[in-house]
Amino acid sequence: MTDFVYAPPDAAPVILYEDHELVFVDKPAGLLSVPGKGPDLADCMIARLRVGFPEILLVHRLDLDTSGVMVFARTPHAQRHLGLQFEKRQTRKTYIARVAGQVAQRSGQVDLPLGVDWPNRPRQMVCHETGRPALTDWALIRHEEGTSRLRLMPKTGRSHQLRVHMQVIGHPILGDPLYASGTARDYPRMMLHAKELRLRHPDGGRGLTISAKVAF
Structure with a gap:
């Protein structure tokens, strides 16, 4: 990571949905x-959004190298409401990943606790002694030229959860600078x-589903 140079894409934020309480974006x-x-x-994403939405408030994060749907709040009420939904695992998140190797099973679950790998921060690792519970459901979409495309459905929101869980089962996410190796x-x-x-929308509680196209 000592060779890391931050060079983010310069495209304007892609707004997927907005109303008086929420803004959904497709983070590159x-x-x-x-x-x-x-x-x-x-x-960063929140700084760019504040150009058009100066009141914007953080709800959750995606890793630097992960793309896709993020939601931001436009009011303190929305921030509290959404924050509780994430905390109580009431949101449903679906990720698409390409991983190394051909996954043999059609679906599965990874239930392994995660904690910080302190000597190698920001890396995380499986730790049965002090790690926090982490649960990921996955399903095979298809095989692609020696790799596999998966649908990942995290049930918890630990740092680097999907990345570590895929590495541990022998199928690291392609292009992962921390957990993949070799080709x-x-x-x-x-x-x-x-x-x-x-x-659930913070104004009235109706269900809301927002998606972003996969670019790979």
Whole structure:
């Protein structure tokens, strides 16, 4: 990671949906969700959104290298409402990933606790002693030239959860700079995309499902 140079794409934010309480965007791979430490990491999704929505508030994050659906709040009420939904696991998130190798089963579940790999931060690792519970359901979509396209449905929201879980079962996400190795790392981006987010609208509680097209 010492060779890392932050060079986010310069395209304007893609707004998927907006109303008086919410803004859904399609975050590109390579753009931080929130600012990092230092002026060279100030450019991020929330900063770009504040140009058009100065009142915008953070609800959740996607990793730098992950693309796809993010939701932001436009009011403190919406931020609290959505924050509780994420905390209580009432949202439904679906990701699409391309992983190394041909996955043999049609579907499965990874139930392995995760914690920080302190000597190698920001890496996470499976830790049965102090790790927090982490659960991921997955389903095979198809095989593609020696790789597999999967649908990933996290039931918890641990840092790097999908990335670590896929690596541990022997099928790291292609292009992952932290958890893939060898030829699995030689891709122009990490092949992980937040395809769909389902939640309850903070104004009235109706169900709302927003999706973003997969670019790989």
